[in-house]
Amino acid sequence: xxENETIQDLNLDEYKYxxxxxxxxxxxxxxxxxxxxxxxxxxxxxxxxWMLEFRLKALKVYESKPMPKWxxxxxxxxxxxxxxxFYVRPQEKMERSWDDVPEEIKNTFEKLxxxxxxxxxxxxxxxxxxxxxxxxxxxxxxxxxxxIFDSIEDGLKNHPELFREYFATVIxxxxxxxxxxxxxxxxxxxxxxxxKGVSLDTPLQAYFRVNQERxxxxxxxxIIIDEGAQAHYIEGCTAPVYSTESFHSGVIEIIxxxxxxxxxxxxxxxxxxxYNLVTQRAFxxxxxxxxWLDGNLGSKLTMKYPSxxxxxxxxxxxxxxxxxxxxxQHQDTGGKVVHVAPHTTSSIVSKSISKGTGRSTYRGLLxxxxxxxxxxxxxxxxALLIDAxxxxxxxxxxxxxxxxxxxxxxxxxSKIGEEQLFYLKSRxxxxxxxxxxxxxxxxxxxxxxxPMEYAVELNRLIEMEMEGSVG
Amino acid sequence: MTETALKExxxxxxxxxxxxxxxxxxxxxxxxxxxxxWDVYERTPMPTTKLEEWRHTDLKKKLDLDALRLSELETAPxxxxxxPARLRTTMxxxxxxAGRVVIIDGHVVHTELDASLVDQGVILMSLxxxxxxxxxxxxxxxxxxxxxxxxxxxxxLNAALWGDGVFLFVxxxxxxxxxxxxxxxxxxxxxxxxxxxxxxxxxxxxVSYVDELLSPDFDAQTFASxxxxxxxAAGSRVLCVSVQRLGRGVFYQSxxxxxxxxxxxxxxxxxxxxASVSRVDLNARLLGPGANSELLxxxxxxxxxxxxxxxxxxxxxxxxxxxxxxxxxxxxxxRGIFRGIIRVHPDAQRTDAYQTNRNLLLSRGARAxxxxxxxxxxxxxxxxxxxxxxxxxAEARFYLMSRGLGPIQxxxxxxxxFLGEVLSKLPLAGVVQKVTRVIxxxxxxxx
Numbered sequence: 001x002x003e004n005e006t007i008q009d010l011n012l013d014e015y016k017y018x019x020x021x022x023x024x025x026x027x028x029x030x031x032x033x034x035x036x037x038x039x040x041x042x043x044x045x046x047x048x049x050w051m052l053e054f055r056l057k058a059l060k061v062y063e064s065k066p067m068p069k070w071x072x073x074x075x076x077x078x079x080x081x082x083x084x085x086f087y088v089r090p091q092e093k094m095e096r097s098w099d100d101v102p103e104e105i106k107n108t109f110e111k112l113x114x115x116x117x118x119x120x121x122x123x124x125x126x127x128x129x130x131x132x133x134x135x136x137x138x139x140x141x142x143x144x145x146x147x148i149f150d151s152i153e154d155g156l157k158n159h160p161e162l163f164r165e166y167f168a169t170v171i172x173x174x175x176x177x178x179x180x181x182x183x184x185x186x187x188x189x190x191x192x193x194x195x196k197g198v199s200l201d202t203p204l205q206a207y208f209r210v211n212q213e214r215x216x217x218x219x220x221x222x223i224i225i226d227e228g229a230q231a232h233y234i235e236g237c238t239a240p241v242y243s244t245e246s247f248h249s250g251v252i253e254i255i256x257x258x259x260x261x262x263x264x265x266x267x268x269x270x271x272x273x274x275y276n277l278v279t280q281r282a283f284x285x286x287x288x289x290x291x292w293l294d295g296n297l298g299s300k301l302t303m304k305y306p307s308x309x310x311x312x313x314x315x316x317x318x319x320x321x322x323x324x325x326x327x328x329q330h331q332d333t334g335g336k337v338v339h340v341a342p343h344t345t346s347s348i349v350s351k352s353i354s355k356g357t358g359r360s361t362y363r364g365l366l367x368x369x370x371x372x373x374x375x376x377x378x379x380x381x382x383a384l385l386i387d388a389x390x391x392x393x394x395x396x397x398x399x400x401x402x403x404x405x406x407x408x409x410x411x412x413x414s415k416i417g418e419e420q421l422f423y424l425k426s427r428x429x430x431x432x433x434x435x436x437x438x439x440x441x442x443x444x445x446x447x448x449x450x451p452m453e454y455a456v457e458l459n460r461l462i463e464m465e466m467e468g469s470v471g
Numbered sequence: 472m473t474e475t476a477l478k479e480x481x482x483x484x485x486x487x488x489x490x491x492x493x494x495x496x497x498x499x500x501x502x503x504x505x506x507x508x509w510d511v512y513e514r515t516p517m518p519t520t521k522l523e524e525w526r527h528t529d530l531k532k533k534l535d536l537d538a539l540r541l542s543e544l545e546t547a548p549x550x551x552x553x554x555p556a557r558l559r560t561t562m563x564x565x566x567x568x569a570g571r572v573v574i575i576d577g578h579v580v581h582t583e584l585d586a587s588l589v590d591q592g593v594i595l596m597s598l599x600x601x602x603x604x605x606x607x608x609x610x611x612x613x614x615x616x617x618x619x620x621x622x623x624x625x626x627x628l629n630a631a632l633w634g635d636g637v638f639l640f641v642x643x644x645x646x647x648x649x650x651x652x653x654x655x656x657x658x659x660x661x662x663x664x665x666x667x668x669x670x671x672x673x674x675x676x677x678v679s680y681v682d683e684l685l686s687p688d689f690d691a692q693t694f695a696s697x698x699x700x701x702x703x704a705a706g707s708r709v710l711c712v713s714v715q716r717l718g719r720g721v722f723y724q725s726x727x728x729x730x731x732x733x734x735x736x737x738x739x740x741x742x743x744x745x746a747s748v749s750r751v752d753l754n755a756r757l758l759g760p761g762a763n764s765e766l767l768x769x770x771x772x773x774x775x776x777x778x779x780x781x782x783x784x785x786x787x788x789x790x791x792x793x794x795x796x797x798x799x800x801x802x803x804x805x806r807g808i809f810r811g812i813i814r815v816h817p818d819a820q821r822t823d824a825y826q827t828n829r830n831l832l833l834s835r836g837a838r839a840x841x842x843x844x845x846x847x848x849x850x851x852x853x854x855x856x857x858x859x860x861x862x863x864x865a866e867a868r869f870y871l872m873s874r875g876l877g878p879i880q881x882x883x884x885x886x887x888x889f890l891g892e893v894l895s896k897l898p899l900a901g902v903v904q905k906v907t908r909v910i911x912x913x914x915x916x917x918x
Contacts, residue, residue, distance in 0.1 A: 070523075368860075370835075383845075383847070385847065385849075385850035385851075385852070386850065387850055388817075388820070388849060388850045388851070389817075389850075390850055391846075391847060391848045392845070392847045393844070393845055393846045393847065394843075394844060394845035394856065395842070395844045396842065396843060396844070396858070397840075397842050398839075398840060398841040398842065398858055398860060399838075399840045400830070400832065400838060400839045400840070400841075400860040401838045402832075402835070403832035403833065403834055403835050403836075403837055403862050404832075404835075404862050405832075405860065405861065405862065406859075406860075406861040406862070407859065407860050407861070408857065408858070408859040408861075409841070409843065409856075409857060409858040409859070410855065410856075410857045411843075411845060411854075411855060411856050411857070412853075412854065412855040413845060413847050413852060413853070413854040413855070414852070414853060414854075415850050415851045415852065
């Protein structure tokens, strides 16, 4: 940070993604969820019959499942859902060039810095606006090598066999109430296939934007990393601040085949009126390597536990999670690792910061099935509490059915030390700057794994949130 | 009350009639308390695995309340020569005690207390006698603020059907140098026993309480339920030890709640070695600045034993401290479950709370589940928890074998060392020796 810049100078004390574009959707389904809405979505997508049947079946499963009683406060969610638009079609077709994207939508993504980032450093970009992907592109060099990076709808249209082989195999419809809901009304998301042995050296990025009030977004992403391939996928999410609640419920399915490596990075910065209930899971084959890098900064309530199922011998899973809960926010996040095969290893590192009336919860599962001998796993959770009204919880579940396994869990909760603050102040650093510095140090192990632009973004956000937190 | 009575778990033996029989001749307040508890019991559903706290212990499979009967024995022998040999032997091992209570099949058959302590106002007697002789003290503390019937299905059942138990009262400033020892023996297969212990330590007093449970192995399921309520007033020091050595066939169900006031030290140790199913619910409440609780636990299961510990540390007031260490070794097809929670309440600033659970799996068939939880609602706290599950340290075993020990001896030594960490924190040498010896015996049986 330049020396002359104080936190006030940065003028970042507002949610900077709070702007609304004046776009008129080409179609908007009626409010709430019904069979008619599901049929409309399917018709708009011109889907094969089996997908419509899949959706209708999922709707029944959704209706039969009770609202979860654990996790965050979902008491008023049913009322919210009655007022939500489950499907909003922003434009007629998806574009391959930014020039063809309607002006208002393009301006939105310009403001978010997406086209610029694409030019600089990305292998491919997808952008979702309301319910549909409005833009998708992949650099030619990768296309030539057989990489597929497309909207999920085009994945179904253009690669029906590959799609059907994997779709809903990692996260079955009935996995939970919200995976069932997503299965009924999914719209948008990415379809990614990396062929055997292909290594993408720059990331793919998908950007999710909710613009309209009372909007429900249901991205569905399916990613297949074939044997020995490598890739990194980044998703970012923002929305304007409305007085009513919005809803986002994604299902992300990932298949990491033998000896493949994959990293999935999320920077979730939804506005504070968003319910964010997401199911993310990866199956990892022998010698495969899966990393979830999960940053949850926005939303009203997030319930999200990225998971790795280590199915093949020697598979490795890693979950790095950082959560920030400010006033009125509840981040109920964590991770799950299920060791199914022998000699599998995993690590979960979670860091959370709670400020004001914010609440951050780590909820995790570490399971070693019988037969997964020589499994090794370690879980570390650290929570930082900023104010007397902040709250943090840790609920790690450890279930071990195999004697020849070593697992450990450690968690700590602390307040920023008076001594640390005093030391920095004695070196001439202002109190809130010192506070931000300590917090940055706390999240450093995770922030350093982020692509540069995100690391900078995260640091700025921390500075902005820490402002005025020293009484 | 609009709730309809569910009457789950109401059986031929566990019935309103049984409550009435027990209440015969008791003072009105106690009868009312039993009847109220029974009412709560009838209205409370039986816990199922859908409840987080019972997720790993399926009562439908593990407990058959219908088959249980209540003991019809009017008395038990008070002449020590008629006591079972194992009971006598284990009592003889105990070094000097400040006082003793022997309970056989729910009947207090023997109490003794050092005469100088009697003079200083210490009370040690059966709960029934205390109801008659110290009614006000019992009325104030029994199933009220510590373990009221409303606590849950089993708290209500015990409060309605308790047969007898122990009452211990230590007046202000009185310090017991030697422990009070309670030895309990259960002999009838297929019966349900409900007992309670009520410990009241006044300001600046000091006492250690050691409770040992024994029984033979049973063919029919036998149910032993206990509720232990411990009150530690300002500046007192209380240590409560439970050594559970019941036989196979027993479903042991224990509820313990400790209430620690300002500047008190209130510690517990739970040793679980016996029974087929053991479920312990322990809640330590820190209710005044300077209060401090150590929660120690040690378990060693084999065969198809199923041990389930559910602990909680509630920091209610500022400037309190708690530290939990539960270690277990699991052999055969046994299962160990540890679920612990630290709750730091909103006003409890400057809390120090720690929680550690470590498990050693000694066989392919054993299983450990560890759920160490934190709920923190104050910001100026230091809290941490840790849990591990692992196999025997091959290096440690190899080292011992390189020093000439056989593989079995080496393994035993490693297990003893692992569990010994818990015992090393206990200030009662006699208890440490005894528990060590019992673990050695159990290890030798693995042979």
